[in-house]
Amino acid sequence: MNRPQTKLTQGIDWPIVGLYLALVIIGLMSIFAAEYRGDDNIWQNIIHLNKNYSRQLMWFGISIVVASVIWLTDSKFFTATANLVYAFGILLLLLVLGIGKDVKGSHSWLVLGGFQFQPAELTKLCTNLALAKYLSSQETDFNKLRSRLIAAAIALVPAGIIILQSETGLALVYFSFFLVMYREGLPGVLLVIAFSGIVLVLSALLVDKMILFIIFSVITALVIYFSRREIKRKRSRLLVILGIYGFCSLFVMFIVPFAFTKVLKDYQVRRIEVMLGKENDPKATYNTRQSMIAIGSGGFWGKGYLKGTQTRFDFVPEQSTDFIFCTIGEDFGFVGSVLFIAIYVALLFRIIHVAERQRSTFTRVYAYGVASIIFFHLAINISMTIGLAPVIGIPLPLVSYGGSSLLAFTMLIFIMLRLDADRQMVLR
Template sequence: MTQKKPEISKGIDWLVVWLYIILVSIGILSIFAATYREGDPILQSFLSFKTDYSRQLLFFGIGGVLAVFILLTDSKFFTATANLWYAFGMILLLLVFPFHTQVKGTQSIIRFGAFQLQPAELCKVFVNLALAKYLSRVETDFSKTRSQLIAAAIALAPAVISIMQHETGLALVYFSFFLVMFREGLPAGVLIIGFSLAVLVVATLLMEPNTLAIILTAVAALAIYLLRRQIKRRRRLLFLIMGIWFVCVGIQRFAVPYIFDNVLQPYQVKRIYDTIGKDYIPKDAREALEIEQTSGTKKKDDGDYNVKQSKIAIGSGGLSGKGLLKGTQTRYEFVPEQRTDFIFCTIGEGFGFIGSTVLMGIYFLLLMRIITIAERQRSVFSRCYAYGVASVMFFHIAINICMTVGLAPVIGIPLPFISYGGTALLTFTVLLFIMIRLDADRQMVLR
């Protein structure tokens, strides 16, 4: 008789579950602190599902149902259907083009009545499943370039479509899957090249073009001089150095300006320049800003203004914070998007340095626990999937917090489990609980 009972609790990592519940609860409380209107009956407003915090509570309930459903599902189901889910996600992304609703500059949202769906957010789960499936195949030799390119294509295909939908922020998240590939044997040189390209882009923005070109040329000449003996024996080394110099100068002189003038949106360009402290703005961005100013657009749309107000809010919280519902910057809407992208400043103002540190401590504990779960897996699929969860969450947490304190451009990605948004909360819930289900089955096998 006992064998017929659902064994939903068997093998479950309850520490991860409790950390999830704590983070979502903090999120609902923070949204409440940022959007509650004085005089509204608290209980009634929570049950009305008309306020942001009540809707987030509703999505928490839906997420709980999905979590239970996932925990009752055989983990083999996710392995068997990984590619089907990926195909479904790509179809959803393509459906955005004819059926999208433009919201705050992005064209990546499909609206169903009062509900909105952002496939680019949801596809993180599908990409994680498909990438884990591919890397776990017996016939996949990840030491070969062909396999590495296929894995990169799986991760970056949704990113390319997201950029076409003016959703650059979420597109960047898909690059976090390269950390999974690195764990599975991707050469460190690939990550070094990626980091070097990022440094080159920043240098292109900070330095005068001719000066940077001269520096790159000098570095190439110095490399040729220092390696002159090896070059005499291996002529290919000279061509390699010259090729790297040619690519770097091409990126600096042509690729970066083209991307900033034709790919990125004017407000995105301005936010990047604001982050690095540069007053220079490309011509297209200057024209767009002039149009906004003459049309009476509110200053709140200025990315630099957002960050300044966020810093003021976090700084005004001091050591222990002003208390719940007592934050002036967030309560009076000086900080735009304080319930979504800038939710961290609500916590910083209301609960101060101590509250912010506690939140980051919870995140750190969750990430460390996920990595521990990943390393104890017996199957490659489960390990890759768990590392994918850790990579995506780390990227979101690091970029969002750095964004609110001015250390990263404002690219509009949510803080996991905290920021308001049904699609984001459900995506992170599904992402996390599939990992918990995979881990639970591992523990049952060990028994």
């Protein structure tokens, strides 16, 4: 395909490429450290083809090839095929429901020959493209309720199908697209309502219901007292205040208990109770406790690369995937962990910088989608390894072992780079 640039690499954002490579290399090193036991020659371990780090290296090679193909593709291809790609992603998710394979309780894997992958990882890319396509359309007026509902449906339809695959963790990632919608004009009050809902759920789980009822009653009485002048002028405000009071009381008294006894599965309830410190079963709290022990044992400077005892003696389950951050925390300590997170922060800020310099609405929305997905993965993964979030199986972007995840994030990032490189050619 003929390119207007005089140089093949002209327009590429090298800081993002450098940060991407840094995270992938750290991931390969961490996966190797999680599997290395010190009982063999280190070079014999490196070339061991049956290990996760060898397979991850293979997937990295595949990802580089895919990234190169993306870079050689005209950026208009992604805008033109966004809806078709989304339909293909939904089709894959539905296909999993029929012929998918169960892996560790999750019915979310497709097996092709000797390879298996999660379509839910790829569908994040498909959804991001479709949302960018819709929000950048000339016919879309995001100030209207209808447009907002359609945008929400684009994000929530794949999430609903993924929940049916018993993959709740990845389904939650799709809520990160609401951050993109907020950037494009979604009222901030909706985010406040969502945050308030989370606070109400936590309150219902941690505080006695009668005490909560008394607190709500006192707060409502104070609001009515201090708003009495406004209420005299407009009686409807009193109805709004009483309505909020009634809903909050109903929510914590009946809705939350019903959801935790009739809707959520037992293992999901246990994970939330572990996070809140209400679960005393050693088996239920084992993963989180061992994770925190491993990170804490690293101290300030860490034990040194390949010297982590919690890692080498398999105390932490899933240490190459969901709990890969434990390896970094144990080997490199507080300092190494902070520097590691700083790389992610630098990547996120650079992506936001790329988003804000766009003249194309499509590219801006897409770039914010990439940033939101990475942020959500990062925040949830690290939070669950230190006991601040339930263990829901969300990988650390570009670092955790997993070919589907690495390939999906590579495609997300390099499509953004391709779109950004052609920004001067796009008017909208």
